[in-house]
Amino acid sequence: MRDSVSMKFAIPKLRSSACIACTALVLAGCSTLGGKSEMECMERAMYFESHRSSRDGLIAVGSVVMNRVESSQFPDTVCGVVGQKGQFASGVLSRPMSERDLPKVREAARAVLGGERHPLIGNAMFFHNAQRRFSYGNMHYVLVTGGNAFYEKRRKNLVTQPVPPPPIEELTGR
Structure with missing residues (x-):
């Protein structure tokens, strides 16, 4: 049960971290095309x-x-x-x-x-x-x-x- 609870909360945390990382890349002018801005x-x-x-x-x-x-x-x-x-x-x-x-x-x-x-x-x-x-x-x-x-x-x-x-x-x- 503890594993399912921690998994339940780990996913939103992971999504939040991913969103912050994506936002930082966008603000830095990075793109997904070969790493070119x-x-x-x-x-x-x-x-x-x-x-x-x-x-x-x-x-x-x-x-x-x-x-x-x-x-x-x-x-x-x-x-x-x-x-x-x-x-x-x-x-x-x-x-x-x-x-x-x-x-x-x-x-x-x-x-x-x-x-x-x-x-x-x-x-x-x-x-x-x-x-x-x-x-x-x-x-x-x-x-x-x-x-x-x-x-x-x-x-x-x-x-x-x-x-x-x-x-x-x-x-x-x-």
């Missing part, structure tokens, strides 16, 4: 998708990642989104990054995770290399920056920008 996953997405670009391009990539996190169609964490097979650059979570480019990338990742969004991204959840062209009728382009063309998927009759606009760098001289 949300910050590192965001940095890696920005680095491998737009690392040679301007801050504008980095913020645009980060904005798409966050749009996906907020969508019910994708995982609800940065690492879950970035780690989805076939969605981002091959090896995005495992390839080495050059320390030379990291300060710019790290600052942009911190800004996006802190709430900054590219003002022209809107609800876009997709992008591709700006030099590629696709003939799908559901791609509504919102921005070209940092070497990428960003778009929303829409019903064909709602697409008003079926081709990528000129790169923002050309329009602003940045």
Whole structure:
């Protein structure tokens, strides 16, 4: 009888300890995807998708990642989104990054995770290399920056920008 009583109370205690440990991991920014933090996953997405670009391009990539996190169609964490097979650059979570480019990338990742969004991204959840062209009728382009063309998927009759606009760098001289 004593064993059943102690077992009855041990489980809630164990659950409580587990909850405290999980909360500590979340607050520390840890994820369950290879032990990478949300910050590192965001940095890696920005680095491998737009690392040679301007801050504008980095913020645009980060904005798409966050749009996906907020969508019910994708995982609800940065690492879950970035780690989805076939969605981002091959090896995005495992390839080495050059320390030379990291300060710019790290600052942009911190800004996006802190709430900054590219003002022209809107609800876009997709992008591709700006030099590629696709003939799908559901791609509504919102921005070209940092070497990428960003778009929303829409019903064909709602697409008003079926081709990528000129790169923002050309329009602003940045």
